[in-house]
Amino acid sequence: MSDHAADLPAAAAALSAEDRADLVNALKDKLQLLAGNHVDVLETLAPNVRKRVEVLRDLQGQHDELETKFIEERAQLEAKYQKLYEPLYTKRYEIVNGVVEVEGITNEPVPAEDPPCNSEKGVPNFWLTAMKANDILAEEITERDEGALKYLKDIKWCKIDNPKGFKLEFYFDSNPYFKNSLLTKTYHMIEDDEPILEKAIGTKIEWNPGKSLTEKILKKKPKKGSKNAKPIIKTEKCESFFNFFNPPQVPEDLDEDDDIDDDTVEELQNLLEHDYDLGSTIRDKIIPHAVSWFTGEAAESDFEEIGDEDADDGDGEEDEDDEEEVQSKRRSKGSTR
Amino acid sequence: MSDHAADLPAAAAALSAEDRADLVNALKDKLQLLAGNHVDVLETLAPNVRKRVEVLRDLQGQHDELETKFIEERAQLEAKYQKLYEPLYTKRYEIVNGVVEVEGITNEPVPAEDPPCNSEKGVPNFWLTAMKANDILAEEITERDEGALKYLKDIKWCKIDNPKGFKLEFYFDSNPYFKNSLLTKTYHMIEDDEPILEKAIGTKIEWNPGKSLTEKILKKKPKKGSKNAKPIIKTEKCESFFNFFNPPQVPEDLDEDDDIDDDTVEELQNLLEHDYDLGSTIRDKIIPHAVSWFTGEAAESDFEEIGDEDADDGDGEEDEDDEEEVQSKRRSKGSTR
Numbered sequence: 001m002s003d004h005a006a007d008l009p010a011a012a013a014a015l016s017a018e019d020r021a022d023l024v025n026a027l028k029d030k031l032q033l034l035a036g037n038h039v040d041v042l043e044t045l046a047p048n049v050r051k052r053v054e055v056l057r058d059l060q061g062q063h064d065e066l067e068t069k070f071i072e073e074r075a076q077l078e079a080k081y082q083k084l085y086e087p088l089y090t091k092r093y094e095i096v097n098g099v100v101e102v103e104g105i106t107n108e109p110v111p112a113e114d115p116p117c118n119s120e121k122g123v124p125n126f127w128l129t130a131m132k133a134n135d136i137l138a139e140e141i142t143e144r145d146e147g148a149l150k151y152l153k154d155i156k157w158c159k160i161d162n163p164k165g166f167k168l169e170f171y172f173d174s175n176p177y178f179k180n181s182l183l184t185k186t187y188h189m190i191e192d193d194e195p196i197l198e199k200a201i202g203t204k205i206e207w208n209p210g211k212s213l214t215e216k217i218l219k220k221k222p223k224k225g226s227k228n229a230k231p232i233i234k235t236e237k238c239e240s241f242f243n244f245f246n247p248p249q250v251p252e253d254l255d256e257d258d259d260i261d262d263d264t265v266e267e268l269q270n271l272l273e274h275d276y277d278l279g280s281t282i283r284d285k286i287i288p289h290a291v292s293w294f295t296g297e298a299a300e301s302d303f304e305e306i307g308d309e310d311a312d313d314g315d316g317e318e319d320e321d322d323e324e325e326v327q328s329k330r331r332s333k334g335s336t337r
Numbered sequence: 338m339s340d341h342a343a344d345l346p347a348a349a350a351a352l353s354a355e356d357r358a359d360l361v362n363a364l365k366d367k368l369q370l371l372a373g374n375h376v377d378v379l380e381t382l383a384p385n386v387r388k389r390v391e392v393l394r395d396l397q398g399q400h401d402e403l404e405t406k407f408i409e410e411r412a413q414l415e416a417k418y419q420k421l422y423e424p425l426y427t428k429r430y431e432i433v434n435g436v437v438e439v440e441g442i443t444n445e446p447v448p449a450e451d452p453p454c455n456s457e458k459g460v461p462n463f464w465l466t467a468m469k470a471n472d473i474l475a476e477e478i479t480e481r482d483e484g485a486l487k488y489l490k491d492i493k494w495c496k497i498d499n500p501k502g503f504k505l506e507f508y509f510d511s512n513p514y515f516k517n518s519l520l521t522k523t524y525h526m527i528e529d530d531e532p533i534l535e536k537a538i539g540t541k542i543e544w545n546p547g548k549s550l551t552e553k554i555l556k557k558k559p560k561k562g563s564k565n566a567k568p569i570i571k572t573e574k575c576e577s578f579f580n581f582f583n584p585p586q587v588p589e590d591l592d593e594d595d596d597i598d599d600d601t602v603e604e605l606q607n608l609l610e611h612d613y614d615l616g617s618t619i620r621d622k623i624i625p626h627a628v629s630w631f632t633g634e635a636a637e638s639d640f641e642e643i644g645d646e647d648a649d650d651g652d653g654e655e656d657e658d659d660e661e662e663v664q665s666k667r668r669s670k671g672s673t674r
């Protein structure tokens with residue numbers, strides 16, 4: 001019987017209390033090996049209570065099976081709608097980038113007063129404008145970045161499965177800044193259902209010489225009379241949206257031996273959260289509603305409930321930030337769980 | 338035609354560029370009144386670009402219709418599974434509270450060595466034990482609270498629709514601490530799909546005299562020779578899980594006139610986030626998986642991926658907290674949006 005230690009509760013019912021106690025002690029170690037530490041809790045329970053908990057565990061098992069089905073069905077539903085969105089995103093891409101022309105655009109001679117405008121293909125600066133309309137992203141985009149983000153042709157995302165997570169894809173036209181035509185950012189999650197970020201990985205950007213937006217080049221004249229007459233060149237990291245593709249790294253092993261203080265941990269935690277915030281804003285807000293961000297409609301609807309008529313006054317901006325901060329914004333998974 | 342200002346782009350296509358410019362200026366104010374500030378952006382666009390954006394807006398409209406259907410279907414799916422879980426929750430309630438007995442429990446004379454255990458009904462301290470197994474909730478539960486939380490018979494939750502949000506229900510057996518048999522906590526959300534907390538409301542607890550767990554009574558002997566010989570009694574707020582039912586309040590109107598400094602705003606923000614964290618932990622983790630929390634299995638699976646064999650050592654606890662903090666835990670809504 002000791003080979004079937006997991007059967008203990010049912011088998012033990014027929015034994016006297018004394019026998020039971022001996023048996024429990026004899027099998028305790030084995031049980032712990034088999035079923036992990038949670039057996040501790042069950043072991044401390046009176047036999048009748050333990051029997052009830054065994055039935056409860058069975059109920060929990062039935063629940064968890066249903067839950068697994070729910071998660072599958074929800075994933076199917078999400079996939080179904082992603083497929084339905086897809087052709088709309090393709091049309092959007094084609095119009096934005098001038099691959100197709102919309103109806104009603106005449107090929108009349110361009111009027112003298114605005115030749116540069118009417119000769120533009122597609123919708124210039126579409127993605128840059130859309131991203132800049134979102135407060136969280138706008139903070140990341142420097143003036144220097146704008147030059148490069150004008151070449152952004154499309155942003156897409158897809159789920160990944162092994163490991164779980166999602167991937168953002170940024171398609172760029174050939175441009176003077178870097179060689180890559182595709183920059184990606186992948187978020188690996190520990191859990192799929194209640195996402196916990198494991199790590200984020202970005203494409204290494206192949207900057208053209210002297211064109212990096214994530215580094216500033218500092219030139220310093222050599223001291224008079226120094227041997228080397230060349231200026232000293234130093235590079236320094238600087239703020240840029242493109243740092244998004246070089247996300248903060250979680251240390252591989254955080255053992256108790258590691259000497260990391262609380263402040264460092266908190267700082268890293270904040271950096272990771274911010275990085276995830278940017279990624280999920282692009283996935284959940286910018287990609288599905290890019291046109292509304294471009295026109296400014298999406299940004300306004302953020303203030304809908306607050307009903308602040310002056311929301312777009314430059315002067316009021318600080319106050320708005322406060323208003324937003326007071327609300328507890330939380331991303332919540334499927335709201336019925 | 339000025340009564341149909343919104344039709345401008347299509348109608349204007351037939352006009353010369355000069356006429357168009359005049360018309361645009363004449364109608365600009367009216368357009369802004371009609372359609373809000375986003376018209377600003379469209380106005381700045383070259384006519385051909387604006388036409389393309391109009392088509393893009395139509396595509397966005399098609400997307401948003403699909404998205405509305407998706408949100409509806411997802412809500413239906415969630416509701417379907419909530420119904421499937423319901424009978425399992427009911428059975429759990431009945432076993433936990435001794436309403437029904439499980440099979441295999443004999444009514445033999447209780448053995449002399451453990452009479453108090455076998456005479457227990459149901460599963461004593463079920464919800465208290467389950468909640469204490471979760472790190473976030475454990476921090477809220479003081480030793481004094483445990484006395485009252487032993488009387489917790491069930492926790493349920495439901496969606497609310499007007500306003501959007503959800504309600505947690507805590508059912509209590511009659512107890513020496515307070516008169517209420519049901520304590521609720523309701524979270525009102527500004528948006529349903531990407532939840533932004535508007536406010537949280539809790540039941541006012543009717544404490545029995547001298548039994549409040551959220552206040553401490555301080556007695557102070559009067560000074561010698563003072564007129565009044567009675568001790569001075571002061572009450573002071575104190576830490577307690579039951580403060581959950583008296584959540585932090587968001588100021589009703591946060592106008593620019595209000596003199597709230599950044600630190601106050603940040604503190605309130607943190608309090609609200611923490612309060613929402615507690616509520617969503619109870620909804621998403623404790624209620625659906627209470628048995629696994631009770632047995633300790635749920636708590637262990639939190640560490641599964643970290644694979645720290647010593648996770649349950651008392652000494653290791655601080656290190657574990659650090660490990661957890663380094664991960665960017667974010668609740669994310671439906672992962673396909």
